[in-house]
Amino acid sequence: MILVWLMVILFAGGIGAWLAESRGAEHPRAVALAAILLDLFLVILMLVAPDTLGLGTADTVAQLGQQGEWLVLLQADWIPRFGVSFIFGADGLGLMLIALTVFLGLVSLGAAWGEIHERSGFFYFNLLWTLAGVIGVFTALDLFLFFFFWEVMLIPMYFIIAIWGHENKEYAAMKFFIFTQVSGLLMLLSILVLVYFHYDSTQQMTFSYFELLGTQLPDNISMWVMLGFFIAFATKLPAVPVHNWLPDAHSQAPTAGSVILAGILLKTGAYGLLRFTVPLFPAESVVFGPYAMTLGVISILYTAKVAFAQTDLKRLIAYTSVSHMGFVLLGIYAWNAQAVQGAVMTMLAHGFSAAALFMLAGGLQHRIHTRDMDKMGGMWGVAPQMAFMAMFFTVAAVGMPGLGNFVGEFLVLLGSFQVSHTITAFAALGLVVAAVYSLIVIQKVFFGKNVNNLKMADLSGMEFLCLALMMIGLIWMGMYPQTMLDMAQPTLQSLNIAFPG
Amino acid sequence: MSSAELTDLLQIILLTVTTVAVMVTAGFKRDHGLINALTQTGLFASLFIFVIIEPVTPLQVTPLLIIDEYSLFFSALIIIGGIAVTAMAYPYFEKHHQYNEEFYLLVLCGTLGGVVMAASNHFVSFFIGMEMLGISLYALIAYPIHSPKPAKFPLEAAIKYLIMSGIASAVMLFGIALIYAMAGSFEFAKLAQAPSGIDAVYQPVLLVGYLMIIAGIAFKLSLVPFHMWTPDVYEGAPLPVTAFLATVSKAGMVAVALRLLLAAEAFKFGEVTVVLSLLAAASMIFGNLLALLQSNLKRLFAYSSIAHLGYLLVVVIAAAAVPDIVSIESMSYYMTAYFLMSLGGFAVLSALSNSNKELDSITDIQGLFWRNPWLATVMITVLLSLAGIPLTAGFIGKFYIFTIGVEGKLWFLLTVLIIGSSIGLYYYLRLIYTMLQEPHGTIANDPAAARLPVGLNVVMAAMTIAIIYLGVYPTPFIETLQSLASTF
Numbered sequence: 001m002i003l004v005w006l007m008v009i010l011f012a013g014g015i016g017a018w019l020a021e022s023r024g025a026e027h028p029r030a031v032a033l034a035a036i037l038l039d040l041f042l043v044i045l046m047l048v049a050p051d052t053l054g055l056g057t058a059d060t061v062a063q064l065g066q067q068g069e070w071l072v073l074l075q076a077d078w079i080p081r082f083g084v085s086f087i088f089g090a091d092g093l094g095l096m097l098i099a100l101t102v103f104l105g106l107v108s109l110g111a112a113w114g115e116i117h118e119r120s121g122f123f124y125f126n127l128l129w130t131l132a133g134v135i136g137v138f139t140a141l142d143l144f145l146f147f148f149f150w151e152v153m154l155i156p157m158y159f160i161i162a163i164w165g166h167e168n169k170e171y172a173a174m175k176f177f178i179f180t181q182v183s184g185l186l187m188l189l190s191i192l193v194l195v196y197f198h199y200d201s202t203q204q205m206t207f208s209y210f211e212l213l214g215t216q217l218p219d220n221i222s223m224w225v226m227l228g229f230f231i232a233f234a235t236k237l238p239a240v241p242v243h244n245w246l247p248d249a250h251s252q253a254p255t256a257g258s259v260i261l262a263g264i265l266l267k268t269g270a271y272g273l274l275r276f277t278v279p280l281f282p283a284e285s286v287v288f289g290p291y292a293m294t295l296g297v298i299s300i301l302y303t304a305k306v307a308f309a310q311t312d313l314k315r316l317i318a319y320t321s322v323s324h325m326g327f328v329l330l331g332i333y334a335w336n337a338q339a340v341q342g343a344v345m346t347m348l349a350h351g352f353s354a355a356a357l358f359m360l361a362g363g364l365q366h367r368i369h370t371r372d373m374d375k376m377g378g379m380w381g382v383a384p385q386m387a388f389m390a391m392f393f394t395v396a397a398v399g400m401p402g403l404g405n406f407v408g409e410f411l412v413l414l415g416s417f418q419v420s421h422t423i424t425a426f427a428a429l430g431l432v433v434a435a436v437y438s439l440i441v442i443q444k445v446f447f448g449k450n451v452n453n454l455k456m457a458d459l460s461g462m463e464f465l466c467l468a469l470m471m472i473g474l475i476w477m478g479m480y481p482q483t484m485l486d487m488a489q490p491t492l493q494s495l496n497i498a499f500p501g
Numbered sequence: 502m503s504s505a506e507l508t509d510l511l512q513i514i515l516l517t518v519t520t521v522a523v524m525v526t527a528g529f530k531r532d533h534g535l536i537n538a539l540t541q542t543g544l545f546a547s548l549f550i551f552v553i554i555e556p557v558t559p560l561q562v563t564p565l566l567i568i569d570e571y572s573l574f575f576s577a578l579i580i581i582g583g584i585a586v587t588a589m590a591y592p593y594f595e596k597h598h599q600y601n602e603e604f605y606l607l608v609l610c611g612t613l614g615g616v617v618m619a620a621s622n623h624f625v626s627f628f629i630g631m632e633m634l635g636i637s638l639y640a641l642i643a644y645p646i647h648s649p650k651p652a653k654f655p656l657e658a659a660i661k662y663l664i665m666s667g668i669a670s671a672v673m674l675f676g677i678a679l680i681y682a683m684a685g686s687f688e689f690a691k692l693a694q695a696p697s698g699i700d701a702v703y704q705p706v707l708l709v710g711y712l713m714i715i716a717g718i719a720f721k722l723s724l725v726p727f728h729m730w731t732p733d734v735y736e737g738a739p740l741p742v743t744a745f746l747a748t749v750s751k752a753g754m755v756a757v758a759l760r761l762l763l764a765a766e767a768f769k770f771g772e773v774t775v776v777l778s779l780l781a782a783a784s785m786i787f788g789n790l791l792a793l794l795q796s797n798l799k800r801l802f803a804y805s806s807i808a809h810l811g812y813l814l815v816v817v818i819a820a821a822a823v824p825d826i827v828s829i830e831s832m833s834y835y836m837t838a839y840f841l842m843s844l845g846g847f848a849v850l851s852a853l854s855n856s857n858k859e860l861d862s863i864t865d866i867q868g869l870f871w872r873n874p875w876l877a878t879v880m881i882t883v884l885l886s887l888a889g890i891p892l893t894a895g896f897i898g899k900f901y902i903f904t905i906g907v908e909g910k911l912w913f914l915l916t917v918l919i920i921g922s923s924i925g926l927y928y929y930l931r932l933i934y935t936m937l938q939e940p941h942g943t944i945a946n947d948p949a950a951a952r953l954p955v956g957l958n959v960v961m962a963a964m965t966i967a968i969i970y971l972g973v974y975p976t977p978f979i980e981t982l983q984s985l986a987s988t989f
Contacts, residue, residue, distance in 0.1 A: 077976075078974075078976070079975055079979065080976065081975075081976065081979045081980075081983070082900075082904070119871075147891070148891045148892075151890055151896075152891060158930075162937055163937050170934055173930075174930055174931070174934070177926065178926055178927060178930075181888075181890075181923070181926055182919070182926070185919045186919065188900075188903060189903060189907070189915060193907055196904075196908060
């Protein structure tokens, strides 16, 4: 039940925040804060003291016939006509991603704290509903339910971009929505084909993930069905060539929106590949693996190159996100223990570093009303704390040893090297290019002359707190990644990932 | 006629009695409020009469009508449409239009026509029902014709509909005649044996008969390429009539069309499936594409309804390959969802309009979310549902279509469906975005800020709640549909 409560609290908090607006513009954010803190408290309890919540490996696991450690599992009927039921479950991977979601939810709240004053009730409503939708995505183990949450997280995000976005918000919001929705429809079709063939062979209509694992599809369509899933997740990830909604969405979204987009929503794509695409279609994934890895490498190199050409700060960071998510794609399709561990680490670490960078970029824009790097310069003198933070997170994103991103990308390369030397060699180039485009940001924005004589306030207490927390997180991941690796381990085992002796 | 048969006919009888009562009352006392209340009472009574009827087994009442759960379900939908239109019409005409009483007479006649269609399994009753509905509609569309300044162009729309609809009826009659010549019967159930009973030489005659009937049906359902009249008539007609046209006239036709195609086993002709597939694909694509260009909301809804009936046709086509039960269930679900969405959408537009001025341009709803959050919430729910987003009835409806399409292996149509819905997303989102924008200027006497009449509020609330309820927890409703499909 605990997983459902996490979502219920956010859904209810969202409605509460909306209603609270009538009492004053400052009330909604307090309600939102309370809801997220309550969630965070529950998540921490789940992580450190599951016993207090009466959790352990749930009894229902055996019943569902699935090996592996499900910390929490819940099952109930929803629409028996279609064999649709509520199956929520969280294993190590799911739990980490939920923790990431709730934590970055708090960060995005911090980012919105001083920025959103207009129609704040509806804003926090959307913020909390997006988070609830994402938690649903990370926990749903019924394909219909998964699709349901996949869409639920989309609409509030659309509103966030469309209402509180910047100058070109209509275009960006529309593009974001259509890309995700259309690829989502392809996934829906694939889900239905999968379910239909499962029904055909067993006479049992079900959308349960566990039941559908191992479904045999006719050879001539199985690849297409797999591609339906792959396209949906690759769009969200995003990977070249379906990535180009992302720079628009990011640059137009308000800071809190960018934080959630980069930090959490992109991870749902990676999660989907890891949890659904590869396990449901193992044979097809082996065939498709080299192509997917190639796409990953193209994403890494091409978007790094494009990032280098940007003058819009947020667009630049958006492209680097695509580049980093290329490593995740590469890691997942290399499909061995190191590579997948690396992909998971990259997901978490990138969640922090990208969220932090977007928060800084959003903060800059809010203060000096431009995202054009050519107009900035010499900001170190004006806002030293901000500059320091930017330096730290940029270096982290580049892959400085000792920080989380390094561990992730290193493991991905280590794992994929065993699969393909050529692809890995090209992917490793990405690390070099990353240094180039990242340092350009620091140089243009924080060093040099402040030609336009821009003045601005340094970080507020709230921003500093959020950034410092993420900093600690990245250092932890870099110094002692074993915490996360241990948590992901059972998930990987249940996915039957090969462990090289 | 036995008492059981009379009981089952009660719904139709009650509607007829109400019609006569309204006519007589209006003859003695012209009072808009009174007539409106009388109409509502009659409609509600005939809606709830199925509590008494409740046929567990279908009952053939005279050779013309069959009363079963399927017919009662569609009758209920049609009557709900009538109720909603009556609720919309009162504030729309009151104080803006002089003589309003006959309007309700026509609405009742049209509703009765729809109910007859839903219950018919005989060409004669089919045609009578269709014409009763059609003739009421000509007059309804032209209703504000004597108004000194009608909001739209009722005469043009009515003439257009009259001529086109007349031709469609004629084509359909010819088709019926051809089939009768071959099969020797007007009863749907007896048509199934027709192909085996006649010479191979005459088979094409039968086929041509079916195709002509399909053309007539396609006209009434405004499927591409028989859709030309739709946007003009939708726009020209007064808003409550547009709502009536979009819901009642479609539901009656869909109900009888599926009954005809299934009972007559028309799918035995491969050509029928091909023609229907082409109609469906063209409607999905062109309906959505043309909707992209519209800046008038009534026209936009017209094109969107074309696209939605294209989606619905996928279910009908799949009926050739899947068990009847599944296709009836899917179609009833989608039709219900379409009904709720259309009525909800038109109710919002009607709240902004009256018979002298209709606010039906996209710019009229700019910033509606901030001007009147309640109206905008209803509209956003409707639009999300039309776009097929989860948590709404529209999503489960689309899910049904996808499921049945996969089951029937209609890969081509499913691809077109995905393309069509993707295009559809764009214009639905554009409307939502417009409502979220800053309102332009300060509008004195903003109609969106005015107090809304209770009847309209009830309609909008009922539709919104139903759309969300059916999207979140459809199980009880699905069970109802399964039981009606199993007694078909």
